[in-house]
Amino acid sequence: MSTKGFYKEFEVFSKRTHTAPMQYQFSLLAPNKEIALVMAQENFMRREPAVDIWVVQRGDIRKMSQEERQSLQRIDNKDYRNTKGYGYLKKKWRHYEQGMLDEQEIMSWGGKKKG
Known part of the structure; x- marks a missing residue:
């Protein structure tokens, strides 16, 4: 009996908790x-808790073609949705703090000089 093609490749997924x-x-x-499910269960029972295990034959997983992946790129500019646009605020806040009054200036208003 030939073993060629006897074994199949499976991908294993798990869930640690219900949520x-x-x-x-x-x-x-x-x-x-x-057998793949039994092997996956045996592997997990020794390592970590799991509430669910999925075993999927690799050949049943469909990935996107290069043309399909290109369709995922954004057609229009939606950079306003990214929070990276607020990076300038740290610099602006630092500039604001530097312009605030310091203790020496406030004390000079009363005509008294500090120490």
Whole structure:
């Protein structure tokens, strides 16, 4: 019996708590999805708690083509949605603080000079 093509590649995802997002964990080789799930469970039971495990055959995962990825680029300028535009405020605040009155200036108003 030939072992070529006997094992399939599976990707394993898990969820630590009921409210946590599903996260990618690792890949494994198994003859079918049932054995892949058992192998994933055995791996997780020794390492960390999990409330849910997904096992997906790698061949069933569809990724975007280069043309499809280009469609994700922004068509119009929406930089105003990014908070990086507020970086100038730190410099502006520093300039404002430097222009504030210091103790020596305030004391000079009373005609008394400090020490």
